[in-house]
Amino acid sequence: MAGTQDEGPERVDGRRLRYQHRREELLQAATEHVLQHGLDRLSLRRVAESAGVGHAALLHHFGTRERLVAEIVERVLDRAFTAPELLDGAPAGEPEGGPLRALWRHATTGRGEQYVRLFLAITGDALHDEALAGAVRRSVRERTGMLEAGLVREGCPPQEAGALATLVLGAMRGLVLDRFVTGDAARVDAAFEEFVRGVELRLARSSP
Structure with a gap:
């Protein structure tokens, strides 16, 4: 027994x-x-x-x-706007490198693009669905926290990192939506590059 x-x-x-x-x-x-x-x-x-x-x-x-x-929504929200390079703290000084550019490439190509497209669709639906809105709020907080930690590693003062991370994520969502809807990748990619250079200049001024 x-x-x-x-x-x-x-x-x-x-x-x-x-x-x-x-x-x-x-x-x-x-x-x-x-x-x-x-x-x-x-x-x-x-x-x-x-x-x-x-x-x-x-x-x-x-x-x-x-x-x-x-x-499915939880899975999609967890995998949109994420990239290993951002978590690894890749250097931001190189013209073609840096965590924000890595995140943009991930969000606009291949599997990353699929997840971001659905993320944007879910976000739109969340305007009229409180259950989805709660999931989106959680995801945005997590994405913002990830960006905030990456910006601090790049030299952003901790007291400014939250606001800058919010600005970065909001700008990226708007630009990637423009890119997907209009198909004008060259124009939107150029706008994103201008935005990233502005962020890099701000981080450079903040560095000791």
């Missing part, structure tokens, strides 16, 4: 891990679907088909479409 008791928890934990792994696969499949088609066109049946499972499997793991949407 003792052996059976020792083995029981291991079997339960192993089963739970398998379920968790499958749940992550389904959440990623749903996120991919939304990145391609948007939240408004999210269909549990289509997600289930793309993941190779039955509709009941999605309901088992997420319960309702609303709960699945909430988890």
Whole structure:
């Protein structure tokens, strides 16, 4: 009997891990679907088909479409406007380098662009949806805090970093929206470069 008791928890934990792994696969499949088609066109049946499972499997793991949407939103908000170079504190003095340029490249190309496009769509919906608004507020606070820490590393006085981080994130959101909607990448990229140079000049004046 003792052996059976020792083995029981291991079997339960192993089963739970398998379920968790499958749940992550389904959440990623749903996120991919939304990145391609948007939240408004999210269909549990289509997600289930793309993941190779039955509709009941999605309901088992997420319960309702609303709960699945909430988890997708959290994932998208966590992955938009982030770049490893920013966290690493890359030098800002080089014309083609620096954390802000790295963040811009990440937000306007490849996977980063997909997440930022959906981030902007969610932000727009949040104007009329308090549940989404709460998630967006949390995400903006986190993005601003990340930028604030990066700016302090670059020499910005801590007492000024919060306001400057807010300005940077707001400017980037506006510029990237302009870029996506108009398709005029050259004009918007040039405007962003002018903005970054202004930030760099301010940081240079603040450095001891």
